[in-house]
Amino acid sequence: MxxxxxxxxxxxxxxxxxxxxxxxxxxxxxxxxxxxxxxxxxxxxxxxxxxxxxxxxxxxxFGEEVKSLPLNEVIGEIIDIDLDKQAISILDITQDHVFARNGIARGHHLFAQANSLAVAVINDELALTRKSTITFVKPVKAGDRVIAKAVVLSSDTEKNSTLIEVTSKVENDTVFIGQFSMYRVTKS
Amino acid sequence: MxxxxxxxxxxxxxxxxxxxxxxxxxxxxxxxxxxxxxxxxxxxxxxxxxxxxxxxxxxxxFGEEVKSLPLNEVIGEIIDIDLDKQAISILDITQDHVFARNGIARGHHLFAQANSLAVAVINDELALTRKSTITFVKPVKAGDRVIAKAVVLSSDTEKNSTLIEVTSKVENDTVFIGQFSMYRVTKS
DNA sequence: CACCATTTTAGCACTTGGTACTAATATCAG
DNA sequence: CTGATATTAGTACCAAGTGCTAAAATGGTG
CATH class of the missing domain: 1.10.10.10 (Winged helix-like DNA-binding domain superfamily/Winged helix DNA-binding domain)
Structure with missing residues (x-):
């Protein structure tokens, strides 16, 4: 029927x-x-x-491709990169990145930006994060533009290990600091 | 012309x-x-x-809304939670979480699972990550089911601070360890 | 049962933004 | 000037509609 x-x-x-x-x-x-x-x-x-x-x-x-975290890409937009030395990326914090209640950005977004920048700066086939210590210095709010700068501190070719420090700022205020110990697989 | x-x-x-x-x-x-x-x-x-x-x-x-990381939610599925004590979540690693080249999961997904679990276990209006130290013990591959367990180690009411340790395992193998120092805003 | 209202179908002309194809012009280079 | 390339024009046709009119089916209600 x-x-x-x-x-x-x-x-x-x-x-x-x-x-x-x-x-x-x-x-x-x-x-x-x-x-x-x-x-x-x-x-x-x-x-x-x-x-x-x-x-x-x-x-x-359309135009909202950034809305969702592109899982396989670098988080944030890389605006400058000097392989094996340093790199800079920008991430604009939107409503989608923050706690609805108070507008403060969730930690993993800042981590993701920093971590993927650390991976990107390594001029190698592959880089894996081995260990990291991170500090959320100051809350980040929706509308903030986070500028992350990754600097390669040292590289131990023997151990295939590289130490990178990423500092993220919003208008010159440091909001996030992370040390990343990366494992690298040398290019064949 | x-x-x-x-x-x-x-x-x-x-x-x-x-x-x-x-x-x-x-x-x-x-x-x-x-x-x-x-x-x-x-x-x-x-x-x-x-x-x-x-x-x-x-x-x-269309239909990719789920494929991408749901930015505002807990990453992974919480299967057990005992507020202010411990919590467990599951995250199934798919192709979307891994490096295309070698199938190893990107660090920020494991971090996101652990971090959002740490936030969830805190029985408060709001919890922010202040500091954290994390170790990627073993690579995680597509198809793996990551079980993260967050345990509240200590709570300092004076400092509004809580220490949480998250251990993530794949089939009883520890793959990730993270200590999270959380800042909490007590319920009004 | 008959009657009226609601619901469902049907049919036709017209619209957008095309495809597929043919044929006529421009335009330019040697 | 002559070919080749590029551009324009025009026709028939399609999908997935809108807008409109009109007929048929269905369903209660007195």
């Missing part, structure tokens, strides 16, 4: 919530009604057509 | 890179050529039509 109008429209909403990439025709066949009925439903619920739905999904997420 | 074909096509690429939401007609008028020329250019550069471009932007960003 077909659904009632009310039920169908409810389901329609849920269906499109889950998958906005679906045509009226496909909807019609899944609900066993005509395309026109679907159109009427969309009108009543003021759901836009497929193309507009897609456009809004795209527009919504 | 109009651009040469080569220049125009180069600019076309850049333009669409910046803004994929633009029709051939608009492109034609910005480059002072006919719509057909734009179409030919797109063919030669194998750039898909507007709708396909939008669709790919939308598809790209």
């Amino acid at each position: 077909k659904y009632t109008k009310r039920d169908r429209q409810q389901l329609l909403l849920e269906t499109l919530e889950k998958n906005p990439f679906i045509t009226d025709e496909q909807l019609a066949s899944t609900f066993n009604v005509s395309v026109q009925t679907i159109r009427l439903d969309r009108m009543e619920l003021s759901i836009p057509e497929l193309r507009e739905r897609i456009k809004s999904v795209a527009a919504h997420n | 109009k651009y040469t074909k080569r220049d125009r096509q180069q600019l076309l690429l850049e333009t669409l890179e910046k803004n994929p939401f633009i029709t051939d007609e608009q492109l034609a008028s910005t480059f002072n050529v006919s719509v057909q020329t734009i179409r030919l250019d797109r063919m030669e550069l194998s750039i898909p039509e507007l709708r396909e471009r939008i669709k790919s932007v939308a598809a790209h960003n």
Whole structure:
């Protein structure tokens, strides 16, 4: 048996919530009604057509690529790098990085920026963090621009070990300090 | 004067890179050529039509909300918690967490799991990480299930300070150890 | 049962932003 | 001047719609 109008429209909403990439025709066949009925439903619920739905999904997420932490990339934008010596990256703190309650940035974002910068500055096939000591000097708030500077302190070729210090600042105020002991695999 | 074909096509690429939401007609008028020329250019550069471009932007960003690190939540799933005493969370390492080259998990994910667990175990309005020392004992690979256990070592009410140790294991092998010195704001 | 309202279908013209293809012009280089 | 390359024009067609009109099905209610 077909659904009632009310039920169908409810389901329609849920269906499109889950998958906005679906045509009226496909909807019609899944609900066993005509395309026109679907159109009427969309009108009543003021759901836009497929193309507009897609456009809004795209527009919504466009330019917001930074919103989600790009797991495989460097966190923050590297603006200067001198391999095996030093590197600088910038991370703009948004609402997404902070505790909702007080607007203070979660520690792991600062760590992620510093750690990935430490990895980036090493001119090698691969660098792994072995050990690190970090200090959160001052809270960072949404809207702050964190500038992290990584400096290679020493490199022990014997032990495949490199010591890096990363200092992060917001408007010249140090907010984070981290020492990273990195393990490196020399280029073949 | 109009651009040469080569220049125009180069600019076309850049333009669409910046803004994929633009029709051939608009492109034609910005480059002072006919719509057909734009179409030919797109063919030669194998750039898909507007709708396909939008669709790919939308598809790209749809469903990836979970794939990326949920910035505002606890990283990993808390399976046991005894406030102010200890807590345990699980994080399944996927391809998204690792270096593509060697499949070893990036340090900041382990840190994020441990750090957010340390925050969670504190039974307070707010907890901030003040200082931490961490050691990556053993590399973690894609497919591993990391079980982090946070234990509150001591609590200094005077200083609003709490010391927490987090030990992360994969199949009973310790992979990560971290000491976190947390600053806490007592509940009002 | 008959009647009216609601709901569902159907059909047609028109819109956008294209593709695919053909054919006519420009434009330039040797 | 002649070819080759580049550009423009024009046609038919498509997908996924909107907007509109009209017919049919369905459902209660007196």
